Amino acid sequence: MAYPYQIKSLEEYQENYKQSVMDPEGFWANVADHFYWRRKWDKVLEWNFKDPDVKWFTGGKLNITENCLDRHLGTLGNRPAIIWEPNDPEERHRVITYRDLYNKVCQFANVLKNNGVKKGDRICIYMGMIPELAIAVLACARIGAIHSVVFGGFSAQSIADRIQDAQASLVITCDGAFRGNKDIPLKSVIDDALMGCPSVKKVIVCTRTRTPVSMIKGRDLWWEDEIKQVETMGNPPCSAEEMDAEDMLFILYTSGSTGKPKGVVHTCGGYMVYANYTFVNTFQYQPGEVYFCTADVGWITGHSYIIYGPLSAGATTLMFEGVPTYPDAGRLWSIVDKYRVNILYTAPTAIRSLMGYGLGPVNHKDLSSLKKLGSVGEPINEEAWHWFKDHIGKGRCPIVDTWWQTETGGIMITPIAGVTKEKPGYATLPLPGIQPILVDENGKEVTGNNVNGNLCIKFPWPGMLRTTYGDHERCRTTYFATYENLYFTGDGCLRDEDGYYRITGRVDDVLNVSGHRIGTAEVENAINMHAGVVESAVVGYPHDIKGQGIYAYVITERQTHDPELTKKDILQTVSRIIGPIAKPDKIQFVSGLPKTRSGKIMRRILRKIAEGELDNLGDTSTLLDPVVVDEIKKGRL
Numbered sequence: 001m002a003y004p005y006q007i008k009s010l011e012e013y014q015e016n017y018k019q020s021v022m023d024p025e026g027f028w029a030n031v032a033d034h035f036y037w038r039r040k041w042d043k044v045l046e047w048n049f050k051d052p053d054v055k056w057f058t059g060g061k062l063n064i065t066e067n068c069l070d071r072h073l074g075t076l077g078n079r080p081a082i083i084w085e086p087n088d089p090e091e092r093h094r095v096i097t098y099r100d101l102y103n104k105v106c107q108f109a110n111v112l113k114n115n116g117v118k119k120g121d122r123i124c125i126y127m128g129m130i131p132e133l134a135i136a137v138l139a140c141a142r143i144g145a146i147h148s149v150v151f152g153g154f155s156a157q158s159i160a161d162r163i164q165d166a167q168a169s170l171v172i173t174c175d176g177a178f179r180g181n182k183d184i185p186l187k188s189v190i191d192d193a194l195m196g197c198p199s200v201k202k203v204i205v206c207t208r209t210r211t212p213v214s215m216i217k218g219r220d221l222w223w224e225d226e227i228k229q230v231e232t233m234g235n236p237p238c239s240a241e242e243m244d245a246e247d248m249l250f251i252l253y254t255s256g257s258t259g260k261p262k263g264v265v266h267t268c269g270g271y272m273v274y275a276n277y278t279f280v281n282t283f284q285y286q287p288g289e290v291y292f293c294t295a296d297v298g299w300i301t302g303h304s305y306i307i308y309g310p311l312s313a314g315a316t317t318l319m320f321e322g323v324p325t326y327p328d329a330g331r332l333w334s335i336v337d338k339y340r341v342n343i344l345y346t347a348p349t350a351i352r353s354l355m356g357y358g359l360g361p362v363n364h365k366d367l368s369s370l371k372k373l374g375s376v377g378e379p380i381n382e383e384a385w386h387w388f389k390d391h392i393g394k395g396r397c398p399i400v401d402t403w404w405q406t407e408t409g410g411i412m413i414t415p416i417a418g419v420t421k422e423k424p425g426y427a428t429l430p431l432p433g434i435q436p437i438l439v440d441e442n443g444k445e446v447t448g449n450n451v452n453g454n455l456c457i458k459f460p461w462p463g464m465l466r467t468t469y470g471d472h473e474r475c476r477t478t479y480f481a482t483y484e485n486l487y488f489t490g491d492g493c494l495r496d497e498d499g500y501y502r503i504t505g506r507v508d509d510v511l512n513v514s515g516h517r518i519g520t521a522e523v524e525n526a527i528n529m530h531a532g533v534v535e536s537a538v539v540g541y542p543h544d545i546k547g548q549g550i551y552a553y554v555i556t557e558r559q560t561h562d563p564e565l566t567k568k569d570i571l572q573t574v575s576r577i578i579g580p581i582a583k584p585d586k587i588q589f590v591s592g593l594p595k596t597r598s599g600k601i602m603r604r605i606l607r608k609i610a611e612g613e614l615d616n617l618g619d620t621s622t623l624l625d626p627v628v629v630d631e632i633k634k635g636r637l
């Protein structure tokens with residue numbers, strides 16, 4: 001069997017789960033044994049959640065790329081590692097075998113070395129979904145440089161914040177990116193970002209769209225020219241840097257309840273074992289299957305389930321440059337048909353949006369190759385779940401509703417495809433090694449079934465975050481200080497009568513818009529940058545396609561003459577400061593905000609109004625100015 005740790009039956013799941021709780025170290029050592037380590041670990045786990053200080057496989061030496069590439073060459077060298085489907089269906093697709101990928105990663109790793117990049121340096125990657133993005137990520141890992149991938153939809157300001165926080169020395173980007181009918185000028189965004197980033201000494205630009213770019217002498221280099229140089233050196237091999245299991249592999253920035261995104265840090269050994277274990281088990285990957293995850297590599301889903309999970313398992317991973325609705329709403333189904341995709345992993349927001357186009361785009365597409373379906377990023381409503389099941393999976397394919405987070409590194413609570421039971425709207429059961437617990441606001445454990453609580457995890461797992469970059473205290477206060485000795489997820493959760501988990505959404509000030517995490521404070525800060533704005537408050541409200549929409553209450557300096565124009569200006573400001581994904585769906589101008597006597601905004605009331613629950617606002621008597629609530633109710637959009 002290809003993966004000895006792949007769970008094959010319900011009984012095996014139960015047995016494995018039990019063992020993982022009774023003897024976590026033995027359990028994970030057994031899994032980790034199936035990887036290539038330059039040196040075995042001395043100790044499987046050392047931990048406390050107080051500092052927090054979590055170390056897996058200490059003393060172990062490895063390089064994740066040797067596990068993703070080198071070790072497959074003998075047996076899988078000619079097998080496709082990456083199948084790449086371009087944005088334009090008329091353009092030629094690319095198939096990159098494991099051997100090709102290995103060669104390209106070594107080549108680009110040498111480019112990085114030629115440009116002075118060393119182990120531990122931070123590299124910012126801002127690219128579209130082309131194979132060179134995966135190559136850049138792996139090349140960093142090859143030489144021990146720490147990658148920080150920034151999603152192509154973020155603004156110059158957001159990139160600059162991330163570059164400065166990580167003190168990145170080099171940026172890898174493209175001239176532009178194709179997404180649907182758009183051509184996003186990535187290099188020009190980087191040029192704006194770099195005006196305030198003295199740490200960046202070099203920018204490597206890969207050609208994709210042939211958008212004109214300004215190349216700055218001494219700083220900017222073409223990817224293709226740099227590769228040529230390595231070729232003239234005779235393409236020397238690039239041996240993998242020997243990394244400690246606990247050396248940093250990457251930083252990925254994510255939003256929290258404060259205004260500033262935090263750099264979640266993952267390390268080499270534990271992350272590798274966990275991304276692989278969860279990929280192989282959740283999707284029940286079988287050698288030769290074609291696996292398609294529609295996420296962007298700019299998010300954790302792309303890191304763990306386009307690149308590291310599948311490649312470390314020797315799988316064939318399909319990478320799609322475009323969007324599900326271009327050139328038409330049948331695009332994902334055409335891709336499934338074209339490449340005989342066996343496993344499709346996507347997001348509820350995509351399913352809901354495609355549902356809206358009816359069955360026309362699905363009909364006449366051959367989806368018979370599909371065996372397993374997956375969902376990630378936000379709660380999936382039953383209607384979308386059934387549509388996915390019936391019309392895409394034709395009733396034959398299990399759906400895995402996978403709950404996890406940037407911080408968890410990999411899937412935590414999920415059905416195992418075809419092995420454990422599924423239940424629409426439920427992430428169901430924890431994978432082996434994961435010990436969820438529900439607590440009330442006081443941190444008291446909520447036991448038994450048919451209960452609600454805040455979701456925490458009470459024991460470490462190999463893929464968990466180790467710190468937030470440059471600010472360990474922030475990691476402690478955000479995740480480990482709310483409840484003693486527990487990792488707090490920020491999610492609310494129901495455990496039903498059968499013990500199945502259903503995630504009910506965030507309980508902090510974080511929104512989930514189309515599966516993207518956005519902090520309300522971040523959006524408020526951006527809105528407040530607009531010259532005419534005095535104050536604002538942002539809340540989420542249910543949105544048919546996005547899951548959650550962004551509702552902004554805004555106080556302006558004086559009555560604006562043209563509210564529509566002011567709204568557009570505010571949207572433009574948010575786009576500039578964060579990126580188009582954070583643009584409010586609704587902006588209501590108000591003369592005041594409901595505040596307590598101590599000046600705290602009562603978001604609960606604003607949330608209720610945005611949700612349309614006008615009669616159920618709870619106690620407003622403690623408000624500084626209760627009249628303002630009536631005004632806001634009247635003006636509701």
Ligand code: PRX
Nearest residue numbers: 376377378379401402403404405406503517
């Ligand atoms: O609220 C949960 C929601 O997405 C959050 C994590 O967001 P992010 O770090 O961006 O990672 C997204 C991809 C893993 C969680 O705190 N979430 C994620 N998956 C699910 C989910 N909510 C319900 N069901 C899910 N399957």
